[in-house]
Amino acid sequence: MTNHKTPFHRPLIGAMTLLGAISLASLPAQARDLPEIQDDVFQVANSGAYPPFSYVDTAGNLIGFDVDIAEALAEKMGVEVNIQTSPWNGIVAALSGGRFDACICSMSVTEERERAVDFTDSYYGSGLSVWVQEGTDDVSSIDDFEGKRVGSTLGETGNQWATENADGKWRNQTFQGLPDMMNALTTGRIDVMIADDIPVYVALNEQDIAIKQVDVGELPSWPAAIAIQKNTPQLKEALNSALAEIKEDGTYQAIVDRWIGEGVEFN
Incomplete structure (x- = not known):
């Protein structure tokens, strides 16, 4: 970008x-x-x-x-x-x-x-991407979601993926939009954010947001x-x-x- x-x-x-x-x-x-x-x-x-x-x-x-x-x-x-x-x-x-x-x-x-x-x-x-707060070092794979609060936007494919794959391992929290969800991540109300990649890239290109992308392996793209x-x-x-x-x-x-x-x- x-x-x-x-x-x-x-x-x-x-x-x-x-x-x-x-x-x-x-x-x-x-x-x-x-x-x-x-x-x-x-x-x-x-x-x-x-x-x-x-x-x-x-x-x-x-x-x-x-x-x-x-x-x-x-x-x-x-x-x-x-x-x-x-x-x-x-x-x-x-x-x-x-x-x-x-x-x-x-x-x-x-x-x-x-x-x-x-x-x-x-x-x-575009495809799904995983984001955490800057300084977070305990998330490097999907297995590391266990016990964490995972945020996604209600109705999006990220929300569908998080719901289908949780199997009780993590707690899903839903949001009405990316700005609210990024705020929840930076303020510690969630531990992990799942979102489509391009809108997050654009947001980071325009704003100073203390989050980072984590490579957790292959995620769906459409x-x-x-x-x-x-x-x-x-x-x-x-x-x-x-x-x-x-x-x-x-x-x-x-x-x-x-x-x-x-x-x-x-x-």
Whole structure:
């Protein structure tokens, strides 16, 4: 990472939610494919609470990497776009229920999600990482989590991993967002933090936070893609074509440079 400044240091809303838990309680609505969207507005969702990917700035504007990606794709597709926020732990149900046409929200592609929605081609990838306070020297493997308080963000794949692997060995604590969780780690309310790597790297690039990454061996990683309703083949094709275009013409890299860091290879 370079020291390219992003707006991560501004006051943030308190619920960072990437890779949310899926509620499949609602039945899928009739999906809107591309022709219906072209006659109306492309309705896009993200959490609005996951800097620098999507968040609300001090002026009340929804901004971030995913917001710029959504706007660039809509421009290539020739459609008007309306980008809205939605709580992460219900965002898949809202999509499959027809509230949105797509979630451009850094959603990781998992088997569970693929049962509820379709995905476009990936537009970047990230993986889980483990973090402890600076000066901590008793965590070097997953075995060292035993007896510790392990933090993760509610609804994220990190939370899923921590829950599935705890088996009574450690105590899981959940948080609504990365800022709250990092604060809990630095103040000693948790001993270990599990989070997606890129947002933490960006946070550390912008703020002086006394935490360090620990290599505990191989952890899961996933491609991030755009989630859409099932049975929308024309929309999927249009989004994939638009993604290819913005990568080819430099638009994608300009968005990466703005929000992630100049020169970072992110795709």
